[in-house]
Structures are given as C-alpha cells and as structure tokens.
Amino acid sequence: MDATPSSNEQLSRYISFTRQSWEKLRDNMPLTLSETRLRALQGLNEHVSLQETTQIYLPLSRLLSLYVAATQNLHKATDTFLETTSARVPYIIGIAGSVAVGKSTTARLLQALLAEWPSHPRVDLVTTDGFLYPKHTLEARGLMSRKGFPESYDLRHLLQFLIEVKSGRPTVTAPVYSHLTYDIVANEVQYIQQPDILIIEGLNVLQTSRMRSGKTARLFVSDFFDFSIYVDAEEKDIERWYIERFLTLRETAFRNPTSYFHRHASLSIEGAIEVARGLWQQINAPNLRENIQPTRERAHLILKKGPDHRVQEVRLRKL
Ligand SMILES: Nc1ncnc2c1ncn2[C@@H]1O[C@H](COP(=O)(O)OP(=O)(O)O)[C@@H](O)[C@H]1O
Numbered sequence: 001m002d003a004t005p006s007s008n009e010q011l012s013r014y015i016s017f018t019r020q021s022w023e024k025l026r027d028n029m030p031l032t033l034s035e036t037r038l039r040a041l042q043g044l045n046e047h048v049s050l051q052e053t054t055q056i057y058l059p060l061s062r063l064l065s066l067y068v069a070a071t072q073n074l075h076k077a078t079d080t081f082l083e084t085t086s087a088r089v090p091y092i093i094g095i096a097g098s099v100a101v102g103k104s105t106t107a108r109l110l111q112a113l114l115a116e117w118p119s120h121p122r123v124d125l126v127t128t129d130g131f132l133y134p135k136h137t138l139e140a141r142g143l144m145s146r147k148g149f150p151e152s153y154d155l156r157h158l159l160q161f162l163i164e165v166k167s168g169r170p171t172v173t174a175p176v177y178s179h180l181t182y183d184i185v186a187n188e189v190q191y192i193q194q195p196d197i198l199i200i201e202g203l204n205v206l207q208t209s210r211m212r213s214g215k216t217a218r219l220f221v222s223d224f225f226d227f228s229i230y231v232d233a234e235e236k237d238i239e240r241w242y243i244e245r246f247l248t249l250r251e252t253a254f255r256n257p258t259s260y261f262h263r264h265a266s267l268s269i270e271g272a273i274e275v276a277r278g279l280w281q282q283i284n285a286p287n288l289r290e291n292i293q294p295t296r297e298r299a300h301l302i303l304k305k306g307p308d309h310r311v312q313e314v315r316l317r318k319l
C-alpha cells in the first residue's frame, strides 16, 4: 500500500481562505501603517497594487509578526529555565516557488512590511542564487542548461551558511549572484549580522534533495526555517509572466553590453518570445514540475495567485 499522502490529503492539513475571507481577518488586527507609509512602500514595489499590499500582504506580515514574537518568547523561556543568556538568533522565513512566479517581489514586500513592526525592525533578505556554482563550474560539469536544478547549487555551502546564522554568529557572509552576468560575482559577499528576521528566497528552499555524491542529505535547508511560504500559480500564467519579463529585460538590462543576454537585445519581439519560451520549456518548466511543485505541501503557507498576480487563495497549515 502506498503510504505517501495524496495531494488532497496533504492540502487538507491546511485552513483555506478565499481572498474575501483572508481580507476580513484584517478587522481583527491593529494595522498601524499610515496611508503615507504604505504609499512609500508602494514605491519599492511598484508592481504590487496598494490594494493587494493592504488586503493580502499586510495581514500576512501581522501573522508573521505574531509568530516571531511567540518564538522570541520561547527563547526567553528557555533562558529563564536554564539561567542563560543565549545569542540573538534570527527568525528565518523561507520563500519558495517557480522562476518568475513573483518570489523576489513577495520577499522584498514582506521584508519592507515586517521591518515596520517595532519588535523586529531588522529584516535581511538572501536569495539562494548566490549559492549556485559559478558559471565556469556549471560549464565544466555540463550543467548550464540545468541552472536552478538541485545539482546546480552548492548545497553544502548553503547549509553551512544556515548553520552559522542559526548558531548566533555575529557576522556571516553569503555569496552574491548577478542576473546581468548570469554568474556569481567574484570578490563580493553579503554580510548578515544577526538581523531579527532573515528571509531566504529561492526555487530550492523546500527541497529534500540529494548531495552530489548521491547520498541523501542529513540536513535540509528547511530544517532551519521557522516559517515557510510557497508562492503558487498555474503553470501557463507563470510561463506568460516569464516571457513578459524577458521582453521587458530585452528593452532594459539586455541593452547593457556586459549582460549575458546582450545578444538578445537586438531580437525582434517574435524572436525574443521564441528564445524566452525555449528557456522556459527546456529549463524552468521541467524544474518546476520535477523539483519545485512537489515541495509545495511542505510549506506552512501557500499563496495561490490568479492570472493577474492577485492572490486568490491563502492556505495556512494547521500547526
Ligand atoms: N504581486 C505582483 N503583482 C504584479 N506583478 C508582479 C507581482 N509579483 C511579481 N510580479 C511580476 O512578475 C514577474 C516575476 O516576478 P519576480 O518577483 O521577479 O519573480 P521570481 O523572483 O519568482 O523569479 C516580474 O516581472 C514582476 O514584476
């Protein structure tokens, strides 16, 4: 008998909110942000409407804020019991989902909103692309068309980074990736210095993948998460968003001569759509189906977007 729970069984572990029922939760919450502050945040995320920020993401930031406070209190309780003073340890939130589903936008918006709550003002954000192997290594291993697949990441390095952050080290560094050069940036690192909250965003953060040696990893990235979010949408919508973003980049970033995709800046619209669809169908769609979507039900919260990026449904796991 198959002991793996079916997708329906897994989803029944969640409380499901329609957009309307989620919005109503705002009534129970002290949403203290002024209209002026919200508009300033809007400037950081011009893609997300003010209505979406207020109705979906602000309640979510409130929920997360309650969880952070509860965890901070738990640490205090342990300290009282043990008569110790532990190092400050960041609360870690993982954000997973397909390429182009809107992970970065969601992560940046939550970073800004969470920083507004006085009990945890310092919120840092790290994207897992910094832990991809450098381009020359991917080329040498024949992995350039497997970027974003589990084997394209230095998982050991990512786990080491998380161990250091969670052990309360005052300064931890993360490598940096450039979408412009399509490569790790040599001699550049991001410093993480005991923020109150650390958001880790990436395709792979809920995966229970194998090490390159073929052995199953003993530790998973998600073991370090206090909370995790999966950003979900229909594949046909994500493909369209991917192509739209590619067309925008053709008119902006690709014009830069140092861009890895500079040669695509001179393509016709039809030519650019063909290239983008090819990248989607050969790399990102198989990765979504094989490695990303199967991790969805590991998340504490699932945000399901409609064709216009507006969240249609929120599922919260019964803890
Ligand atoms: N909430 C949103 N509302 C409108 N557009 C969005 C939203 N989130 C993302 N987008 C757009 O969708 C595309 C992909 O978003 P991005 O955050 O870059 O995705 P990812 O980090 O998952 O690759 C971008 O062009 C972005 O502007």
Ligand SMILES: CC(C)(COP(=O)(O)O)[C@@H](O)C(=O)NCCC(=O)O
Pocket (backbone or CB within 6 Å): 099, 127, 128, 129, 130, 147, 148, 201, 202, 203, 204, 279, 283, 284
């Ligand atoms: C860099 C990425 C693997 C995303 O990495 P993440 O930050 O999610 O770890 C992805 O954006 C990517 O480059 N995919 C390869 C195919 C493509 O160019 O779309």
